[in-house]
Amino acid sequence: MTTNLFPILRDKFGDQLHAAFTHLGDQVIVVDKRILHSLCRFLRSESKPKFELLVDLTCVDYLDRQPRFEMVYLLHAMKTGDRLRIKAPVDFRDPQVTTVSDLWKIADWYEREVWDMFGVRFKGHNDLRRLLMYDEFRGHPLRKDYPLEKRQPLVTTQTTNNAQISPSTETANRALEEHVSSANGLKVKHMFLNMGPSHPAMHGVVKIVLELDGEKVVGSDLEIGYLHRAFEKHSENIAYNGVFPYTDRLNYVSPLINNVGYALTVEKLLDLEVPERTKFIRMIMSEISRISDHLTCIGALAMELGAMTPFLYFMQARESMYQLIEEVTGARVTISYVRVGGVKADFPRGFEGRVREQLKKVRHELKQVHKLLTRNRIFVDRVQNVGAISKKDALSFSFTGPMLRACGVAYDIRKVFPYSNYDQVEFEVPVGKNGDVFDRYLVRMEEIEQSCRIIEQAFEKLPAGAVMVDFQGKEIPADKMADIGKFGQTAGLLPQVAVTDPTLLGGSFPEHKHVRSASKLVSLPAKEKTYGSIEGLMNHFMMIMEGYGIRPPRGETYFSVEGANGELGFYVVSDGSDRPFRVRCRPPCFAFVAGFSEMIRGAQVADIVPTFGSINMIAGELDR
Amino acid sequence: MEAIGIVLIKLAFVLVFVLSFGGILTWVERKQSAIMQDRIGANRASILGLRVIGLFHPLADAIKMFLKESFRPANAEKFIFTLAPAISVFFALVGFAVIPFGDKLVLGDTVVNLQLAPLNVGILYLFAVAGMAVYGVVLGAWASRNNYALLGGLRAAAQMISYEIALGVTIFGSIMVYQTVDLQEIVRWQGAYFWGWLPAWGVILQPLGFLLFLTVGIAETKRVPFDPPEGESEIIGYFLEYSGMGFGMYFLTDFIETVMIAAITVTLFFGGWQVPYLAPDGFHFPWGSELLCAQWVVALLQVLGFTLKIMFFLWLQMAIRWTLPRFRYDQVMRLGWKYILPISLANIVLTGAAILLIK
Structure with missing residues (x-):
């Protein structure tokens, strides 16, 4: 199934291909950022197999490393099911790489997000505006040196600089200019309409700036980020299970x-x-x-x-x-x-x-x-x-x-x-x-x-299997057991069964060992073990205490599942501590919203509603 | 000429009849949709703990509408913005003047014609009034100075004017059959029987005309599936900027128009106040038996029959409204101009040919 691309790439790119290896089953190559574009073009249209899908494009900030940033591209070949992860280190002093938005249309938005979150610029990208944050926002929040608890006012009195014109202004200006209609040669002014964020079909979280010729959509621009809750930033600051x-x-x-x-x-x-x-x-x-x-x-x-x-x-x-x-x-x-x-x-x-x-x-x-x-x-x-x-x-x-x-x-x-x-x-x-x-x-x-x-x-x-543990002793509620355990009356606790009731309708039998991994590295011991034996207590302690929880080895991986909307991927980087170094979520509906303008061009106003309904935009995953 | 007192009483009756129907319709809409959708529906409004299956809700609605602030946007045309809902509701109401509720009521010496305004050009008057209704909508939309409302107004104007034409053409067939435009005369005409037992209602003579008229009528009320002017999930509609009673009036207009369409349908195609086999002196059944009753009972039965028929059509319109999705603006126009209008014209030709053949 998987093709070994490494030899071909080595031949073609020589020294500029720094490394090529397989890590946790993923094919990874590390390349010089200068060849990113030509490499991507090669993989997109010339190589065998062709990588048609740019599954994800993101960035990781290794604050203490030289070079500091690392761009991550994940490509997928439809025909063979090959996946290739391209990593390109980017230096802090010159945070700039060539855009790939001319190869994949989705890269337009992915790169805007990377610019917004990490401050990495993209040469050749013609619309590098902020995506999730608002225009007046200062700094790049996913950089490791952006203070976690920093607050910024939502709107400042200072005007935005020219490089960051808000989409609404741009489309509005375009709409208010006089056009010569192609249909009948008459001079027309387009109408400009803000659909959302408070609009019944926009679910309250997206704004579409529409340029209308009567009922026809001439152009549109989407503003997202109304529900941005810094999921990725939060995840970096909490234990693995806390995510x-x-x-x-x-x-x-x-x-x-x-x-x-x-x-x-x-x-x-x-x-x-x-x-x-x-x-x-x-x-x-x-x-x-x-x-x-x-x-x-x-x-x-x-x-x-x-x-x-x-x-x-x-x-x-x-x-x-x-x-x-x-x-x-x-x-x-x-x-x-x-x-x-x-x-x-x-x-x-x-x-x-x-x-x-x-x-x-x-x-x-x-x-x-x-x-x-x-x-x-x-x-x-x-x-x-x-x-x-x-x-x-x-x-x-x-x-x-x-x-x-x-x-x-x-x-x-x-x-x-x-x-x-x-x-x-x-x-x-x-x-x-x-x-x-x-x-x-x-x-x-x-x-x-x-x-x-x-x-x-x-x-x-x-x-x-043996879902129910055939147990002779009497069952006691977990909180009672905890009380007894705290007073040191552990004699006879171990053979007891703790009745935890995590669900509304009786999940109250001691069967979690059948649904949890046996690995002591990740699973909390059963309550009766915690309160009845020193091994259990130690295990519990190690899992719960700050800095001792689940600690995956150094490395990173990408894994995706089929979400209801499409491919839902997570890219997790571990530095060996009990907190993820970076969690990137690839939300499926991000791509749909990025392609929405294309879908409604030339359509009628009334068509926006079913089209928007069909892409099933969920702001929670779109804005993260 | 009737005495002014009688006219006033009739006026009060018609107004109460129509407005209470309009009010109760809001309840019917909620309850009927609830039944269709396996829900319970409105049942919370209570007076002294009495809930009567939610029947107090229209009352609560009215109070709410009156007490809410009538907000006017800063840039709106003040005068027209305030006037527009009133225009809308006025033209919806005055149409009822020519609808005959019954034949005649004889009270001693006075003979009361159970029609508010016995106009010999009843149908033409109805069209004129319905044609004016579009002003309320368009003016309100324009005066709001809101792009969404403007879109709604544009859609409403295009749709209502297009369907106005179709509305007129669909009825020509009926007029050709009845040979009159006086609504009371039309209803009396339908009191005859084919082969001595089948009531000569318009629907039997003009089945196609009836279907077309009902479709166009629903389109005139601007309710689902013909509600692009409102399109609550797209452009919110021409009344976007209205609140309080301003919105309430537009809201009421929709319901009054629904009653109106039901009333015209009944009058033209379902024998109006005619109750089968009920002559001015009582029932004369085709199998020979008779049931005679007093004149006032007959009049009462006629009004009752008329009301029941209207209720049936209200039910039908509600069922349609809660079953179908909404048309798109251009699809409504295409349906109107490319299908309904040519078919209505064909209906006229067919009717003419049929009349010629029979004579």
Whole structure:
């Protein structure tokens, strides 16, 4: 499957290819920053295989190292499934590299983000404005020397300098100039309209500056970052397990997949295997999340087209999914369920039956919505050939997930790089043809059905094993045990079973050893061990105390899972301490929003709404 | 000429009838959509703990609308901005003057015509009034000085004027059949029976005309699926800058227009106040039996029948509104000009040919 590119690249680039090696299974090359552009052009269009997808582009700030910055490019070849990570050191005194935005359209936004966050300039980039931060912001927040607790006023009285004109001003100026209309040769002035951030279809978090000729969209510019919460900065300052609550808030419609993605990345760093049962649990929970995400997306799409009824039908189905999630994790949205090396708790008793029951409900609602929408003339007219994007552009914008599949590319991380146990279940990857809103809708509808299939198969294969520990002693609640333990009355505690109740409906049996890795490096010992034996207490202490938690070895890795929206990747750099040195999240909908202007050019104002609904922008992961 | 007192009583009746229908419609909309969507719907408003399945909600709405601040943007045209909602609601209301609610009520010596204004050009008057309604919308949108409202106003103007034409053409067929434009006469015409048992309602003579008229009528009310002028998730609509009672009036206009469309549909195609087999002196069933009753009972039954028919069409419009998504602006125009108008014209030709053949 993987091609060894190293010899070809060595031949071609010689000395300027500093190193080429395989690290934790990833192919990595370190190159001189001067050859970045020619290397990328070679890999993009000449090499075999061709790397069509610029999966990610980011930067790492090694404050004490010379050179200080390191640009990281992650390329993917669609044909062979090869992945190549290019690293290029960049010196602090001349933080500048050549842009690759002429090779991949998505690089435009990726580079803007790197400029915004790290202050690395891109030569040849013609629109290097801030992306996530606001124009008046000073400094580059992801640099290691940017103080964590520094506060800046949101708006300053000082005017912005010319290099950083806000998008609104630019489009507004363009719109207010007189144009000669191409249609009838009349002089026209375009109308300029701020759609968002407070607009019902923009979900309150995105602003589109529109240039309109009547109802026709002539140009547009997107402003994002309204929900920027410095996820990546926070992650650098908290222990590995502490990142989970932040990942909940990335894609808040399917938080379980984010949890799983981050956990798998750290586990890859640690070279850690989780128990079989955990793999299936993670799969089942991911698919339940995916169903709820797709339901929300399609429901909202229909609602914004004026069809309230399908929306509410889907909300009902989503509610049943949320109830399942609540039962297992104890929460509906901010679940923080997954741990490095396992999950928080096992399924409650009788969960499988309830899932099967709820899946029936989901399928029923699917059927109803199919009846209401799929052959509804008005709905089809509103979405067919609307917001379409060609396969080539979609790849250039590194679309993934349902958006790319709607263009006819069967690219699904669950098939290309099967993680957990996705290779043990059967499912199909639905693809569309035209890449328009209608195809995206159909792809998502079919994916719901496929997710149901995966869940059902996973339950059949779920290793039952000795889930319940056959134990003679009496059970006592964990807090009581802690009280006893604190007074040193440890005699007889070890054979006790602590009843923890992490979920709402009985996760209260001592079975976490079946869902956690046995590795003492990552898993907290069982409560009865902590309070009953010195080894357990020491292990607990080492895990909890500052500076002693999970400490993956030095290194970095990229791992991606199939999020509901597409490829959700995490790039984690470890310096051997108990805190990640850098956590980069590759949000799937970032690419869609970057390509949005292209999708709506020439469309009508009314088309913006279904198109925006179909890209399923989730501000939590977009702005991080 | 009727006495001024009687006219005033009739006026009060019609106003109360229409406005309470408009108010109750807001409740119907909530409840019916709730039933369709497996929800409970509005049920919180209570007076002394009495909730009556949410029936107090229209009242609570009205109070809320009146008490809210009527905000006017700084740049808005003050006079027109204030006037526009009133224009809108006025033209929606005055249309009811020519709708016949019943035949005649004989009270001793006085004979009361159960129609507010017995106009011999009833249909033309209705069109004139409906044509004026667009002013309220466009002026309000323009005076707001808001780009979204302006877009809404433009869409509304284009849509309403286009459908105005289709609205007129769809009814020509009916007028050709009835040979009159007086609404009371039209309803009386429909009191006849085919083969002695089938009521000669317009829908039987003009089935195509009925379907077209209903479609165009819904388009005139600017409600889903014909609501690009509002497009609440796209451009928010022409009433974007209105709040308080200004918004309330636009809101009410929509509902009154819904009642209006139901009333015209019933009048033209479903026999108006005609109750099958009810003659001025009581029921005469086709199988020979009779049930005679007093004149006032007959009048009451007629008004009741008319109301029930209207309710049916309100229900139908609500069901459509909560089932379908919204058209796009250009699709509405295409539907209007390329499909409905030519089919309506064909309907006229067909009707003419049929009349010729029969004579």
